[in-house]
Amino acid sequence: MYHQTLAELSQRLATGEITSVELTRHFLQRMAEHSALNAFVTATETQALAQAEAADRRRAQGHSGPLTGIPIAHKDIFCTQGVLTSCGSKMLENFIAPYSATVVEKLEQAGMVMLGKTNMDEFAMGSSNETSFYGPVQNPWRQNAVPGGSSGGSAAAVAARLAPCATGTDTGGSIRQPAALCGITGLKPTYGRVSRWGMIAYASSLDQGGPMTQTAEDAALLLNVMAGFDEKDSTSIDKPVPDYSKSLNDSLQGLRIGLPKEFFGEGLSPAVNDQVRAAVETLKAQGAEVKDVSIPSLPLAIPAYYLIAPAEASANLARYDGVRFGHRCQNPSDLTDLYTRSRGEGFGQEVKRRILIGSYALSAGYYDAYYLKAQKVRRLLTEDFKKALSEVDVLAGPVTPTTAFGLGEKTDDPVHMYLSDIYTIAINLAGLPALSIPVGFADGLPVGMQLIGDYFSEARLLNVGHRYQQLTDWHRAMPTDFS
Amino acid sequence: MALTTDAVSKIAHLARVAIDDAELEGYRQDLSAILDWVAQLDAVATDHVQPLAHPLEVTQRLRVDQVSEHDQRTTFQAIAPAVEQGLYLVPKVID
Numbered sequence: 153m154y155h156q157t158l159a160e161l162s163q164r165l166a167t168g169e170i171t172s173v174e175l176t177r178h179f180l181q182r183m184a185e186h187s188a189l190n191a192f193v194t195a196t197e198t199q200a201l202a203q204a205e206a207a208d209r210r211r212a213q214g215h216s217g218p219l220t221g222i223p224i225a226h227k228d229i230f231c232t233q234g235v236l237t238s239c240g241s242k243m244l245e246n247f248i249a250p251y252s253a254t255v256v257e258k259l260e261q262a263g264m265v266m267l268g269k270t271n272m273d274e275f276a277m278g279s280s281n282e283t284s285f286y287g288p289v290q291n292p293w294r295q296n297a298v299p300g301g302s303s304g305g306s307a308a309a310v311a312a313r314l315a316p317c318a319t320g321t322d323t324g325g326s327i328r329q330p331a332a333l334c335g336i337t338g339l340k341p342t343y344g345r346v347s348r349w350g351m352i353a354y355a356s357s358l359d360q361g362g363p364m365t366q367t368a369e370d371a372a373l374l375l376n377v378m379a380g381f382d383e384k385d386s387t388s389i390d391k392p393v394p395d396y397s398k399s400l401n402d403s404l405q406g407l408r409i410g411l412p413k414e415f416f417g418e419g420l421s422p423a424v425n426d427q428v429r430a431a432v433e434t435l436k437a438q439g440a441e442v443k444d445v446s447i448p449s450l451p452l453a454i455p456a457y458y459l460i461a462p463a464e465a466s467a468n469l470a471r472y473d474g475v476r477f478g479h480r481c482q483n484p485s486d487l488t489d490l491y492t493r494s495r496g497e498g499f500g501q502e503v504k505r506r507i508l509i510g511s512y513a514l515s516a517g518y519y520d521a522y523y524l525k526a527q528k529v530r531r532l533l534t535e536d537f538k539k540a541l542s543e544v545d546v547l548a549g550p551v552t553p554t555t556a557f558g559l560g561e562k563t564d565d566p567v568h569m570y571l572s573d574i575y576t577i578a579i580n581l582a583g584l585p586a587l588s589i590p591v592g593f594a595d596g597l598p599v600g601m602q603l604i605g606d607y608f609s610e611a612r613l614l615n616v617g618h619r620y621q622q623l624t625d626w627h628r629a630m631p632t633d634f635s
Numbered sequence: 636m637a638l639t640t641d642a643v644s645k646i647a648h649l650a651r652v653a654i655d656d657a658e659l660e661g662y663r664q665d666l667s668a669i670l671d672w673v674a675q676l677d678a679v680a681t682d683h684v685q686p687l688a689h690p691l692e693v694t695q696r697l698r699v700d701q702v703s704e705h706d707q708r709t710t711f712q713a714i715a716p717a718v719e720q721g722l723y724l725v726p727k728v729i730d
Contacts, residue, residue, distance in 0.1 A: 473651070496655075583691055
């Protein structure tokens with residue numbers, strides 16, 4: 153059962169061939185068997201089985217939808233009422249969320265069963281899952297290779313088929329990059345498309361939740377439920393949600409694909425380049441037209457991001473003060489000591505680094521030179537994307553410059569680590585939607601292709617991804633240790 | 636831009652993050668390297684560019700000024716490190 157997609161499992165549940173309880177037990181057992189992967193922070197067995205029983209009853213009563221009874225894993229950044237929500241941090245090691253995120257509630261209302269909470273980089277700050285308080289996640293394709301980050305646990309869980317699907321969040325590539333490095337499908341929707349309420353904030357003008365699945369078809373099924381206006385999220389966009397499943401099979405005849413030349417320049421590994429170009433050829437054979445385009449400001453994306461995101465993070469993380477929830481130091485001598493030691497002990501090194509950079513960039517005398525400057529560059533970059541997307545329907549390129557790197561390989565040099573996000577970060581700054589799909593292997597490790605579209609073009613991206621997956625079987629490949 | 640360890644201590648204090656003296660030099664090097672590297676933005680001409688705060692340029696939505704949340708003090712304080720009679724406890728602030 154574990155190798156099947158949501159669409160297939162949904163079908164089997166509908167015909168009564170399997171029950172949600174059987175399916176849930178099956179995945180809980182796989183999670184326990186493969187705990188060495190470290191993909192989960194928490195398994196919620198009791199709750200999962202209760203939800204599965206409820207889903208089976210609901211189906212018996214004829215009130216089921218396509219996702220009723222299907223298990224899902226949530227990234228530990230989403231608040232889940234009554235369940236530990238750690239965000240990968242010692243700071244929240246004891247945080248039992250008093251409410252659930254809108255995304256979690258919506259998926260629960262659709263009848264989905266929560267298997268547990270997945271491991272992640274601390275406060276979503278990282279590209280390798282190595283900043284987690286709970287230790288790194290293994291890449292299911294190769295021991296001691298990183299799964300990517302920050303949604304590394306979600307990506308590894310889906311790749312190893314410990315869960316049929318998972319939620320993730322993406323501030324600078326945190327859905328797409330681990331999806332690419334683990335060989336699964338991941339979608340970062342348009343900024344504001346999916347509610348951020350109850351999703352622990354990192355950089356609020358960039359954060360966006362999305363689905364992580366085996367296929368584009370499955371991502372459409374999840375996005376149908378996850379997307380939509382939420383009055384509790386002040387930047388949620390009030391726009392109708394289309395049926396993302398409906399247009400999956402639309403023809404690619406005449407689709408205009410742009411290849412931004414900056415995505416294929418220096419630093420891109422030849423093997424990744426070859427696989428991505430081969431995937432573009434596959435789309436071309438379906439009637440797509442390909443042309444070269446340019447995003448001249450792309451090289452400025454990472455430096456701009458590493459001012460904007462830390463600045464927003466330093467403000468967002470000010471709430472962790474040891475007073476109302478989270479870690480509190482022992483025997484504080486005064487209030488300042490309570491704040492500084494609770495935060496010093498509760499946050500890991502990368503989080504502290506970003507808080508310090510952000511505090512510096514926002515401090516008196518430096519605001520214009522750093523934060524404002526970065527926001528101006530953000531506009532230049534956004535204009536570049538708008539121009540390119542006025543000439544073509546979608547942009548295609550790699551998700552990452554290389555396949556999964558080794559654990560510990562980049563941890564000593566933060567700037568070197570940041571550079572691995574070159575192709576994903578710019579999309580968050582522009583607020584655009586982008587899909588990562590597996591398009592082959594290089595030296596036994598998965599390669600991902602990124603499809604970037606105009607605002608609210610998720611349906612088109614999923615359509616292109618789905619058509620590609622009808623013609624190829626990279627998304628069906630499974631790591632041998634888990635099959 | 637090379638920071639001094641004093642500057643790092645000052646930022647850490649502003650951010651209310653305790654950093655061990657032994658770790659200050661490491662942070663100084665990392666932060667200096669990051670600032671050196673973001674300095675490449677200085678070369679970009681942005682005099683006539685408006686800063687972009689929200690990718691879709693939407694303005695902050697307002698809601699009707701009425702009570703939308705009910706009292707959940709007990710629930711929220713159940714996860715607090717120290718509370719007494721509905722109040723959060725902190726070290727004495729005023730003598």
